Amino acid sequence: xxxxxxxxxxxxxxxxxxxxxxxxxxxxxxxxxxxxxxxxxxxxxxxxxxxxxxxxxxxxxxxxxxxxxxxxxxxxxxxxxxxxxxxxxxxxxxxxxxxxxxxxxxxxxxxxxxxxxxxxxxxxxxxxxxxxxxxxxxxxxxxxxxxxxxxxxxxxxxxxxxxxxxxxxxxxxxxxxxxxxxxxxxxxxxxxxxxxxxxxxxxxxxxxxxxxxxxxxxxxxxxxxxxxxxxxxxxxxxxxxxxxxxxxxxxxxxxxxxxxxxxxxxxxxxxxxxxxxxxxxxxxxxxxxxxxxxxxxxxxxxxxxxxxxxxxxxxxxxxxxxxxxxxxxxxxxx
Numbered sequence: 001x002x003x004x005x006x007x008x009x010x011x012x013x014x015x016x017x018x019x020x021x022x023x024x025x026x027x028x029x030x031x032x033x034x035x036x037x038x039x040x041x042x043x044x045x046x047x048x049x050x051x052x053x054x055x056x057x058x059x060x061x062x063x064x065x066x067x068x069x070x071x072x073x074x075x076x077x078x079x080x081x082x083x084x085x086x087x088x089x090x091x092x093x094x095x096x097x098x099x100x101x102x103x104x105x106x107x108x109x110x111x112x113x114x115x116x117x118x119x120x121x122x123x124x125x126x127x128x129x130x131x132x133x134x135x136x137x138x139x140x141x142x143x144x145x146x147x148x149x150x151x152x153x154x155x156x157x158x159x160x161x162x163x164x165x166x167x168x169x170x171x172x173x174x175x176x177x178x179x180x181x182x183x184x185x186x187x188x189x190x191x192x193x194x195x196x197x198x199x200x201x202x203x204x205x206x207x208x209x210x211x212x213x214x215x216x217x218x219x220x221x222x223x224x225x226x227x228x229x230x231x232x233x234x235x236x237x238x239x240x241x242x243x244x245x246x247x248x249x250x251x252x253x254x255x256x257x258x259x260x261x262x263x264x265x266x267x268x269x270x271x272x273x274x275x276x277x278x279x280x281x282x283x284x285x286x287x288x289x290x291x292x293x294x295x296x297x298x299x300x301x302x303x304x305x306x307x308x309x310x311x312x313x314x315x316x317x318x319x320x321x322x323x324x325x326x327x328x329x330x331x332x333x334x
Contacts, residue, residue, distance in 0.1 A: 001044025002300040006280045008199030009174040011116065011147055013076050015274055016040075016296050017047035019205060019283035020059045028287045030062055037066035039289035043296040047076040049177075049203065049283050051121060052106050053083035064110035072112060078203070079106045080151055080177075082121035082332070093333040094124035099135040103144055118145035119177055122328035123157045130164055137170040149175030149203070154326050155190035162198055173200060175280065178326065180204035182213060182254075182272050182311060183247065183319055190323045192278050201280030204273050208284075208295075212241045212248075213269040215255055219248040247318045254314055261307060263298070266291075270298035275308065 002015045018040040020033065028036075037048070050063045060079060067075060081102035084092040092098060103118060118139060124132065139145040150158060150173055158173060165172045176195055178187045180202065187202065195202065208214055241247060251265075258268040273282045286292045312319070 001046075001296070003046075004280045005201070006117070006147065006203070007174040007195070007201030009147060009201075011076065011174070013047040013203075013281050014045045014299075015279075015281050016043075016045055016270070016299050017049050017078075017203060017281040017283045018045050018292065019049040019285050020063055021051065021054050021205070021285060030065070032288065033062050034066040035289045036286045036292050037063070039286075039292040040296070041070065043293065044299075045292075045296065046074060047078070047281055049078040049205075050110070051080035051083075051119075052085055052102055052109075053080075053121070056085065057105070057109050060106055060109035064112070068111060076116040077110060077112060078117040078119065078149075079110065079115050080119040080121040081106070082124065084332075089333060093127055094120055094132040094135075095127050095333075096131050096135040099132065100139070103139050107144065114143055115145045117147045117149050117175060119149040119151050119175070120153070121151050122332075123150075123153050124332065125328065125330055126333045129160055130168070133161060133164050133168070133170055137165075137168075140171050147171070147174045149173060149177060151177035152179070152326055152328065153191075154323065155194045158191070158194060158198075158200070172198075175201050175203050177203045177205060177283075179206045180273055180276075180279070181207050181209045182269060183209055183315060185319055185321050186323050186325045189321065191326070192276070196278050202276070202278050203281045203283060204279055205283045207273045207282045208266050208269045209241065213251060213254075213265060215251055215265045217242050217248055217251075219245045219252065244318070250315050250318050254311065257307060257310055257314070261301075261303065263301065264294060266295055267298045267301070268303075270295050271301040271303055272308070272311065274298065274301070275303050 003012050004015050006013050050060050081099055090097045136148045161173055180187055255265055258265045270282050273279055284295045
């Protein structure tokens with residue numbers, strides 16, 4: 001395993017992080033989830049990412065039980081707050097009430113007394129950003145969160161938060177957690193340049209595009225049984241991609257490039273995001289421990305400029321670059 005600083009903070013994390021969106025508490029049984037976490041630990045992964053909304057709290061509970069008995073100081077545990085966790089008007093968003101209560105609930109479910117990183121899961125347009133930033137600052141002062149980050153925020157939103165932090169003497173945002181992979185590069189034109197200037201590191205999710213970049217979805221063929229795209233719980237996240245025959249054909253053309261590099265296509269995809277120096281970690285998920293064991297082998301892999309250029313040539317206009325595609329709900333608390 002290789003390790004990197006989280007942005008310009010002093011926190012060092014494994015460049016492969018393990019995340020349990022969709023899988024834990026939902027798609028896979030708990031013993032399998034625990035085996036995946038064990039495989040990650042055995043491979044040297046120390047960074048684990050979850051969120052309160054994943055399986056409505058169950059994912060945090062499963063993660064906590066899977067990590068129980070591990071030396072807490074040897075781990076970096078991340079969670080997030082924003083999405084609805086109940087029927088009430090204040091059970092969602094980034095109000096002070098929801099952030100403070102959300103953190104306390106996450107700590108209880110995970111079974112820890114602090115989070116290494118607590119993240120705003122989306123931007124809340126209905127709450128004053130000063131209120132949100134002060135609530136996070138209070139958690140830092142109380143020792144319940146050591147660092148603060150955001151997920152799927154636009155560059156201008158991050159910039160506003162940094163300005164407030166500087167003006168009010170608060171701890172600054174140290175991380176951004178966006179979707180980022182070979183075909184989804186919407187952060188490159190605005191979020192990454194801002195982050196490089198301000199010392200913010202990317203913790204990217206979906207480096208294999210929900211399985212699209214594994215090559216298992218073949219053009220003109222039925223969806224593989226048991227795949228994420230065929231699961232009613234997750235198919236909505238992939239429907240547009242698995243129906244894009246041009247994209248699927250181009251992904252198949254990446255297979256020989258991966259083979260030339262001595263990698264599987266999944267490993268190439270994870271290694272690709274780690275070539276970006278602003279990326280602090282790539283989050284991998286898994287429904288089987290063998291997937292973890294395979295994808296962690298992308299750690300430390302260096303891809304030459306020629307290979308990176310050939311990847312771009314193959315994918316062509318299947319690459320999405322529009323920064324406006326990073327969106328948060330306009331009125332989550334309405």
